[in-house]
Amino acid sequence: MSVTIDVGTVLRGTVCALYSNLVTRPTGAAVRHAIERQVTDIGGPAVTTIDFSQVNLLDFSCADEIVAKLLLRYTDANGPPGYLTFRGIHDGHIDPIETVLERHALALVSWHEGCAELFGYVDEHERSHWETVRDHGPVWPDKVARMLHVDEPFALAQLQRLCTRRLLMTRDDGYAVPGTVTKALGA
């Protein structure tokens, strides 16, 4: 099961109907708590997509309260099951989002016009493995290793690391980017 949460609707519905910008830390915290409540009420969907397309302005404080703190929760060993992805990230959002991701050594998967993108703190190997899975997945480590000209154990380690960071998911037909499909999970 996957669910999309429109942050703009959450902002206007739970914080203030008159607000159109995601600014200030208390606003960010209130929006994050509302999102967490929605996810709990729905029953822990496999993939939760946070949609920023209705958000005009996002400041560092809100990026930290919403994006970073939600990701920190998901990547924690005791975090909720499932995956968190984003969509609707535009030029005006990227600076605060990249800043908070770097600050916390986090990365996220964002969907844009049907394509997945990887933003944030990832090393060269993580990025190349992630992009291979995005472009050729679902795919197994042996194929990724062949495509990247690396040893299979090395490829497996990279893919597992990306899974631990919830940037990839495992399925019965191989590794895939969260949000690609919604069937048969094995997180």
Add this chain to the structure above:
Amino acid sequence: MTTVINVPPSLDEQSVEQLFEQLALAPEGDKILVDARHARWASPYGLTALLCIAQSRRERLGFTVPENADTLSYWSRAGFFRHAAELYDVHGALPRQRETHESDVLLEITSISKSDDVHGVVGRIQHKAADILHGQLGLDTAITGAFGMTLSESCQNIVEHAGLGGWVAVQTYKYTRRLGRRVVVIAVCDAGVGFRQSLESSPMHRRSDRWDDAMALEDAVLRAMSRFRHGDAGRGQGLAGIRRFVGRWQGKLSVRSGTARIAIIPEWDEDSPMTESLPYFPGAQMQITIPERIGDVPTPTRGVAALRARAGR
């Protein structure tokens, strides 16, 4: 006895120091009159600092309005007297209040004390900001969002750290002395606890012999320290973000607190990166200056398009 503090004809970030100096010499409890009769011009920093002067003293100060009619009218349209009347005993005739439609006042002086105020100022400048930043100053449209973000973060410093309300103002004007071009200036001033005291309240703080206002400013502005960093690694990013914003748009950032002032200086300016032993003034006073774009300078963006291009997509 009344101490008279003379406002210089041109009141900006530099000349405000003359006021702080005179004020520091006046003992607490003295009767003080701020005499602005000969003032002809004031930057947003100058006007908001004038409000902070009244805020910084327990006793109510007197204020003599400028004699020049144009100055009086402009200060009025910038919203200065609406706030000054609450803080000072104002002497002199004021022009009748009118709706502000000043093209170069992007945001009239606005008080900031809670998060709602920050939402208010960010919302109010949005449409006008695009017109002024892109239309008048020739800056890329990408600056509009970043400008709002910078305004939000600078105002939140008051809400989260000052322990007292403050003021923000945004204005454009021609910066003849240094640049000979137009600039947009954000001034955010308060007379609250200041950076040193704010950081001292953190459990992480370790007092040292070197600890002073200058070091507190370095910690906050250059090292993104915050009193909230203890237990929340995400804090302290606001000032770091503002610093990146001014760097990206060839702007200038200066922050004064207590007895020190730190500045992030662009090529077009010759300010000192750190000034110490200034006359003491409480709180924090910040100025952000972004110059008009001249010529075909590449737009310094860190946008999604750039990232997508970098990723070969």
